[in-house]
Amino acid sequence: MALHFELVTPERLVRSESVHMVTVPGTEGDFAVLEGHAPFMSTIRDGILSVYTNASGQPETIAIRGGFAEVNAQGLTVLAEHIG
Amino acid sequence: MASLKALKIRIGSVKSTQKITKAMKMVAAAKLRRAQDAAQNGRPYAERLERVMASLATRAGGPGASPLLAGTGKDQVHLLVVATSERGLAGAFNSNIVRAARRKAEELSAQGKTVRFYIAGKKGRVLKRFFPTAILADRDMSAMKVASFDDAKAIADDLIARFTAGEFDVAHLFFSKFQSALAQVPTGIQIIPVPLAEQAALKDVAPAAAAVTEYEPDEESILADLLPRNIAVQIFRALLENAASEQGSRMTAMDNATRNAGDMIKRLSIQYNRARQAAITTELVEIISGAEAL
Structure with missing residues (x-):
């Protein structure tokens, strides 16, 4: 089982996939989310979101602006106002 | 009744309106x-x-x-x-x-x-x-x-x-x-x-x-x-x-407008054909009565 990760902007659902780990630029510091993370909610600052599709590979980076992240039993959801 | 020419112009104009509404x-x-x-x-x-x-x-x-x-x-x-x-x-x-x-x-x-x-x-x-x-x-x-x-x-x-x-x-x-x-x-x-x-x-x-x-x-x-x-x-x-x-x-x-224009063209065409037929008939009557008078 991997982490279910969703990246959503007001315009569209950008990503909805299973990944290994995601690092999120939270307002009070970056945090990484793996599967089975405790329920958590944080606003995010403008920065780089790193998506690790597997444990060894290089991360894929997505620049995001404005929004917040929510972790629940279903996985991680990042709502961003802008990407790229 | 409107003249043949006027009717023809009218039909033409409704047709171009229909083209626009259709587009x-x-x-x-x-x-x-x-x-x-x-x-x-x-x-x-x-x-x-x-x-x-x-x-x-x-x-x-x-x-x-x-x-x-x-x-x-x-x-x-x-x-x-x-x-x-x-x-x-x-x-x-x-x-x-x-x-x-x-x-x-x-x-x-x-x-x-x-x-x-x-x-x-x-x-x-x-x-x-x-x-x-x-x-x-x-x-x-x-x-x-x-x-x-x-x-x-x-x-x-x-x-x-x-x-x-x-x-x-x-x-x-x-x-x-x-x-x-x-x-x-x-x-x-x-x-x-x-x-x-x-x-x-x-x-x-x-x-x-x-x-x-x-x-x-x-x-x-x-x-x-x-x-x-x-x-x-x-x-x-x-x-x-x-x-x-x-x-x-x-x-x-625009769909309604196109349909209305189609109806109008149909009506005007009938009117146009009737007028044309009437004109032909009058012409024929004139020729025949002219020939009979000889």
Whole structure:
């Protein structure tokens, strides 16, 4: 089982996939989310979101602006106002 | 009876009108599909945001909450944000929205409230005729081809700034909800302060396991961050729904126009053929009677 990760902007659902780990630029510091993370909610600052599709590979980076992240039993959801 | 030539010109002119309405219908149909997709794509964000807002608002929405949620404590000045399109020839689309806003305005004035208007879209400017002194702002949307979140955010920021400055107590948003190409429903919703009843209903649907959720920073700060965003999202959705409704409405209107033009051409052709036949008959009678006289 991997982490279910969703990246959503007001315009569209950008990503909805299973990944290994995601690092999120939270307002009070970056945090990484793996599967089975405790329920958590944080606003995010403008920065780089790193998506690790597997444990060894290089991360894929997505620049995001404005929004917040929510972790629940279903996985991680990042709502961003802008990407790229 | 009109002369043959006049009839022919008339038929020609109706035919070219029909060509235009037909083209407009096709363009509207193509744009409608795109607008519908855009509205669909915007749904996940709005749904997730609403769910989070609902669980946060019930936890952090106590006294001392942001005025965007709790209101200013007054209920005197109402702002009606009227979102219309930039172009006409879309059936009753614009007038329906304007009518819904006017009805609400009259209802509020009857209760002794002060009503102000915030116009977004050129076709809402007819309101100036009815309420010349109540227009708070008239936003030019002509540069906007496709509704983007930035446009919605700009409106939301403007509204929030005016709200904070105390220019109004309650804001309603008027737009047309898209149901199908044939049905668009003019709708008015309250956007400021964020209505709580709706959220309470939402909470029943999604009783999030919020009790164990950790917040960073605290709930209040997240809520304060999300409230303006929620308003922008509401406006963005309204703009998207409006875009889809406009195209749907235009498609229907232009389809009707094309059909009417077809009927008219049919009628005029019959008239033209009759007149032509009558002219031939008269000519024949003249020749025959001329020959008989010899």
